[in-house]
Amino acid sequence: MTTCTCAYHDQLIEIRRKLHTFPEEGWSEFTTTAFLIGKLREYGYEVLTGTKVINPENCLGRSQKVVEAGIEAARKNGVSEELLNEMEGYTGCVGVLDTGRPGPTLAVRFDIDCVPVEESKDESHIPAKEGFASTRPGLMHACGHDAHMSTGLAVAHWFADNKGELCGKLKILFQPAEEGVRGAAGMAASGIVDDADYFLGAHIAMMCKSGELSVNPYGFLCTTKLDVSFTGRPAHAGVEPNAGRNAMAAACNAFVQLLGIARHGSGMTRVNVGQLTAGEGRNVIPSHALMKMEVRGETGEINQYMYDSAVQIIQGCALAQGCEYKIEKMGEAVDLTNDPELVDVLKQAGQAVEGLTVREDPMNFGGSEDATILARRVQAHGGKAAFFVIGADRPSGHHTARFDIDEKALDTGLKVWTNAISLILKK
């Protein structure tokens, strides 16, 4: 089963390092998308982008300001107007390659956005030492999505080179805005995976070390990301404070009470208010407050409980201050159960890689992933889906300034991917 993937080693490292230098935030990845489209076309793929792969009605947490800055940066980087027009203001793309032989359709997904973290310039941090650190202040590929993209392109290249040995069709999804779990809903709603018989997604590192492969992770927390705005009425704080309606007070009361939502007895829960901005000036009764928050739960039901409790608190606190409130959904992920058929495929794919330990025991992923939305969509249409974790040693945690990955994991990951694809799309 194992085909040699050594031919793609240099490409894996080179592309990962190149993309690492130019991180782009969710929904602004125009330069990145242009690069991915170019490579996919070079390998002979039909490439879909723009509203063909993103349904604008289901875009979550997409700021027009960030989008415009991304388009501007792409122009500066020499991305053509023709390509920008093709993207229609939406990042991400899908490469499709048909072997020409009847067989299943397999959709594989790789995420492409970065994290708002300032990368370490310390000499002991390998990207800084070897000259491929982020060139963009305050932005960094600090979650490994650079590695995901280079793996995705190597998978694409390998598949194009080996399609004579395989059957069916491969769809390679490069999904924008995974951070904050915002991008998958729009991609799923475009219908791009509705014809998929199989779906696979993966993350590098997380809870797995180099040389480990987790084929059945659990604990993909369901989550809902919310922007909550409180609107009161401004008034002179000395002359007639009684005429004001204090939005900051409403937000602060809500903040404290949100942290106290009674935990659910049936599973894990989380709640966080990560940002709170309010007020206009020292002597004005604050009439605006904006709270960026999230809830999580082990199952959809528990997440719903957290969400409902949060809404109740927000309503109550707004009412107490005579304020209005608006709740806007900014991101969403669901839980996932891997289909046993694909767990078995991944197990075989991993066992065929020398020196790799296949972990079938349930390992806690511990975060949220919006690949689950695409997986759920495929499962709802009768297809099979699975998500796995390719281990990689890392000097520091995900989303931190010194995050980096052991690049040897790229070769291992590619072997697992190509073995799995060979098993699913064998002639």
Ligand SMILES: [Zn+2]
């Ligand atoms: Zn990530």
